[in-house]
Amino acid sequence: MSAAQWRRAMNGGLAxxxxxxxxxxxxxxxxxxxxPYAHSDAPTWLKYLWRTLSARHVFIAGLVLLLPxxxxxxxxxxxxxxxxxxxxxxxxLSFLAGYGGMVSLAQLTVAGIAGYAVAVxxxxxTETSLGWPxxxxxxxxxxxxxxxxxxxxxxxxxxxxxxxxxxxxxxxxAFYYLVLQNYTVFNGFQGFQKxxxxxxxxxxxxxxxxFYFLALFWAMAGYFFIKxxxxxxxxxxxxxxxxxxxxxxxxxxSVIAHRVAAYAVAGVLASVGGILLVWYNGLITxxxxxxxxxxxxxxxxxxxxxxxxxxxxLGAAVFILLQTFAIDVIDRERFNLVIGGVFLAIxxxxxxxxxxxxxxxxxxFGPNQVLTSSPPNRRQx
Amino acid sequence: MMSKGQRLATWLLVGGPIAxxxxxxLADNPRLYLVTLLNSxxxxxxxxxxxxxxxxxxxxxxNVNLAHGSLYLLGGxxxxxxxxxxxxxxxxxxxxxxxAALAGLLIQVLILRRMQGEDLRQxxxxxxxxxVIADILLWIFTGQVYQMEAPEWLQGPIRGIPLIKAYSAYRxxxxxxxxxxxxxxxxxxxxTRVGTMIRAGVDDRAMLAAAGVNVNLVFAVTFMLGAGLAxxxxxxxAVELSMVPGEDTRLLLASLIVVIVxxxxxxVGAAIGxxxxxxAETYGLAYAPTYSVVFTFVILIxxxxxxxxxxxxxxx
Numbered sequence: 115m116s117a118a119q120w121r122r123a124m125n126g127g128l129a130x131x132x133x134x135x136x137x138x139x140x141x142x143x144x145x146x147x148x149x150p151y152a153h154s155d156a157p158t159w160l161k162y163l164w165r166t167l168s169a170r171h172v173f174i175a176g177l178v179l180l181l182p183x184x185x186x187x188x189x190x191x192x193x194x195x196x197x198x199x200x201x202x203x204x205x206x207l208s209f210l211a212g213y214g215g216m217v218s219l220a221q222l223t224v225a226g227i228a229g230y231a232v233a234v235x236x237x238x239x240t241e242t243s244l245g246w247p248x249x250x251x252x253x254x255x256x257x258x259x260x261x262x263x264x265x266x267x268x269x270x271x272x273x274x275x276x277x278x279x280x281x282x283x284x285x286x287x288a289f290y291y292l293v294l295q296n297y298t299v300f301n302g303f304q305g306f307q308k309x310x311x312x313x314x315x316x317x318x319x320x321x322x323x324x325f326y327f328l329a330l331f332w333a334m335a336g337y338f339f340i341k342x343x344x345x346x347x348x349x350x351x352x353x354x355x356x357x358x359x360x361x362x363x364x365x366x367x368s369v370i371a372h373r374v375a376a377y378a379v380a381g382v383l384a385s386v387g388g389i390l391l392v393w394y395n396g397l398i399t400x401x402x403x404x405x406x407x408x409x410x411x412x413x414x415x416x417x418x419x420x421x422x423x424x425x426x427x428l429g430a431a432v433f434i435l436l437q438t439f440a441i442d443v444i445d446r447e448r449f450n451l452v453i454g455g456v457f458l459a460i461x462x463x464x465x466x467x468x469x470x471x472x473x474x475x476x477x478x479f480g481p482n483q484v485l486t487s488s489p490p491n492r493r494q495x
Numbered sequence: 496m497m498s499k500g501q502r503l504a505t506w507l508l509v510g511g512p513i514a515x516x517x518x519x520x521l522a523d524n525p526r527l528y529l530v531t532l533l534n535s536x537x538x539x540x541x542x543x544x545x546x547x548x549x550x551x552x553x554x555x556x557x558n559v560n561l562a563h564g565s566l567y568l569l570g571g572x573x574x575x576x577x578x579x580x581x582x583x584x585x586x587x588x589x590x591x592x593x594x595a596a597l598a599g600l601l602i603q604v605l606i607l608r609r610m611q612g613e614d615l616r617q618x619x620x621x622x623x624x625x626x627v628i629a630d631i632l633l634w635i636f637t638g639q640v641y642q643m644e645a646p647e648w649l650q651g652p653i654r655g656i657p658l659i660k661a662y663s664a665y666r667x668x669x670x671x672x673x674x675x676x677x678x679x680x681x682x683x684x685x686x687t688r689v690g691t692m693i694r695a696g697v698d699d700r701a702m703l704a705a706a707g708v709n710v711n712l713v714f715a716v717t718f719m720l721g722a723g724l725a726x727x728x729x730x731x732x733a734v735e736l737s738m739v740p741g742e743d744t745r746l747l748l749a750s751l752i753v754v755i756v757x758x759x760x761x762x763v764g765a766a767i768g769x770x771x772x773x774x775a776e777t778y779g780l781a782y783a784p785t786y787s788v789v790f791t792f793v794i795l796i797x798x799x800x801x802x803x804x805x806x807x808x809x810x811x
Contacts, residue, residue: 217615217618269796269799269800272799272800272803273799273803273804276557276559276614276615276618277755277759279559279561279615279618280559280751280754280755281755281799283561283748283751284748284751284752284755284795285792285795287744287748287751288748288788288791288792288795291748291788292788292789292792295784295787295788296786405744409622409626412619412622416619448630448634450626450627450629450630450633451626451627451630451631451634453626454623454624454626454627454630455623455627457619457622457623457626458620458623458624458627461616461619461620461623462606462609462620465616
C-alpha cells in the first residue's frame with residue numbers, strides 16, 4: 115500500500131468530521147453599515163425589521179402573496195400549493211437532519227398517519243369513517259401523529275447515526291404494508307376517497323386560492339417556527355448534540371431527551387403537512403405513504419439543502435416543477451430516472467444541495483470576493 | 496450481560512407463548528402447522544441469502560447499501576434472460592450472481608470509494624442508485640410479472656413425507672441453498688486469508704491498512720460478494736416468488752429487518768434474524784392474515800427496545 119493510500123485511509127475519519135453540517139451560520143445579512151432608524155423613536159419591532167429585512171425578503175414575500183392573483187388556478191393549486199405542502203413535510207426532515215443530525219425517512223409516514231387519522235375519524239366516501247366534526251378530528255389527528263412520531267423517535271434514537279435511516283425506513287415500509295393489508299380500519303388498497311377540507315367561515319377551502327393561502331400560512335408558520343426554534347437554548351443544545359453527543363452528555367444535557375423532543379417537534383410539522391396533503395389530494399391510499407414518496411421527501415430535502423430551513427421549500431419547488439413540466443419533455447414513465455439522476459448529481463457534486471450550489475456561486479461571482487488571501491473583515495474600503 | 500435469572504425469564508416470556516401456540520396448532524391441524532414451518536424456513540433461507548450480503552457489506556464498510564433490493568431484482572432479471580436463452584438454470588444462477596457482483600463492483604469503485612468515511616452521503620447515493628436502477632429495469636422489462644420455471648430435476652412435489660404427504664422439491668432445495676451459503680460464508684470468513692482480512696477490517700479498518708493490507712481491494716471484493724449474494728438470491732427468488740417492480744423494496748425491507756433484529760455486520764445474526772422474520776411472516780399469514788405485518792413490526796420494536804444493536808450485535 116502506498117503512502118498516499120495510507121494517508122487517505124487514515125484521513126477518512128477527519129474527512130467525515132469535516133463533511134458534517136456545521137452549526138447554523140448567522141443569516142447572511144447584507145452589509146448594513148448605517149442604521150438610519152437607530153436614533154429615531156420608532157418602535158423596537160420596526161427597528162428590528164429594518165435591520166433584518168433585505169430586498170430579497172420583500173421580493174419573496176411579494177412573490178408568494180401575489181402569485182395566486184396572477185397565476186392560473188392550475189399553477190396556484192397543483193404546483194404552488196403542492197410545493198408548499200411537501201416543503202413543510204421536507205422541512206420537518208431537514209430540521210431533524212440538518213440541526214439534529216438524524217436522517218429520518220419516516221417523516222412522510224408521520225404525515226400519512228395524520229392523513230389517515232383525518233380520513234378515519236372524519237368523513238369520507240368510505241362507510242368506515244367515523245364522521246366526527248372537523249374541530250374534533252384535527253386535534254386528534256395532530257395528537258395521534260405527534261405521539262407516533264415521538265414513538266418512532268424513541269425507537270430510533272436508541273441507536274444512532276447510520277442506523278437511524280435503516281430503522282425509520284423499516285418503520286415506514288412496515289406502515290405501508292399495514293395500511294395495505296388491513297381492511298377493517300385502513301380500508302386496504304382502496305384507502306379513503308373524498309376527504310375534503312371542511313366548510314369554515316363559508317369559504318370552500320378546496321378552491322385554489324383559499325387552499326393556497328391555507329398552505330402558505332402553515333408553511334410560513336413552520337418556517338418561522340423552525341428559524342426561531344434553532345436559536346432557542348433547546349435548538350442550540352440540539353446542534354451541540356449533533357456535533358458531539360458525548361461532550362454534551364458530560365455537560366449534563368440529556369442526549370436522548372433532546373433527540374426525542376426533536377422528533378416530536380418535527381412530528382408536529384409533518385402532521386400539519388399530512389393533513390394538508392390529504393386535503394390536497396382529496397384521498398389517501400397506501401400509495402401515498404409508500405417508499406416512493408418517503409424517498410421523494412428525502413430527495414426534496416437534500417435537493418434544496420439541509421443547512422437552512424428555506425432549503426426544504428426550494429427543493430420542493432424544484433421537485434414539483436420538474437414533476438409537472440418534465441413530462442412535457444420526456445416520457446412520463448421516465449420521471450423517476452430524471453429525479454433519481456438529479457438526486458445522484460446533487461449528492462455527488464453538491465452535498466449541501468441547491469443552497470450549497472448558490473453559496474458556491476456567490477463566493478465565486480458575487481460582490482463579496484472572499485477568494486483573495488486577505489480575511490474578509492480586513493477588507494479595504 | 497444478563498444474569499442467569501434474567502435470561503431464564505426472557506426464554507420463558509418469549510418461548511412460553513410460542514410453545515403454547517405450537518401445542519395448540521399441532522393438536523388442531525398438524526399438517527398446516529408443519530407445512531407452515533417448512534414454508535417459513537424456506538422463506539427464511541431466501542431472506543438469509545439476500546441479507547447476508549447486506550450485513551457483510553455493512554459490517555466491513557459501515558455502508559448501508561439501500562440499493563441492495565435493486566441488485567436483487569437485477570440478478571433475478573438477468574437470470575431469467577439467461578435461463579430463457581440457454582435453458583440451464585445453473586448458468587442462470589451464475590449469471591445472476593455475476594451481474595449483480597459486477598454492478599456492485601462498479602458502484603463501489605466508481606462512486607462509493609470517492610466518499611469513504613462519509614456514511615450518510617454513501618447511503619444517500621445508494622438511495623439515488625436504487626431509484627435509477629429500479630427505473631431502468633422497469634424501462635427494459637416493463638411492469639410485467641415474470642415467473643421463472645424451476646429446473647426439471649426440482650420440479651414437482653416430493654411425496655411420501657409423513658404427516659405432510661407432499662412438499663415442493665424446489666422449496667425444499669431452498670433450505671439446502673441457504674445452509675450451503677451459510678457454510679460457505681462461515682468457511683470463507685473463518686478459514687481463509689480473505690476472510691481473516693474481512694474480519695480484521697470489521698474490527699479496525701485503520702489498523703488493517705497500517706498492517707499493509709490493501710484495504711481498497713478487500714472493500715471491493717466484499718462489496719462484490721455482498722452484491723453477488725443479492726443477485727444469487729434474485730435468481731432463486733425469481734422462481735419462488737416472482738419478478739415484478741416492487742419486489743426490490745420488499746426484499747430490501749426484509750434485509751433491513753433481518754439485520755436490525757439479528758445484529759448488523761454479523762452473519763450468524765443474519766441467520767437468526769432471517770429465521771425469526773421467516774417464521775413470523777409465514778405463521779402470521781397462515782394464522783392471522785391481516786396482521787402478519789404487525790407481528791414483524793412488534794418483533795422489531797421489542798428487539799430494538801431491549802437490544803438496540805440486535806440480537807447478535809456488538810457495540811460499535
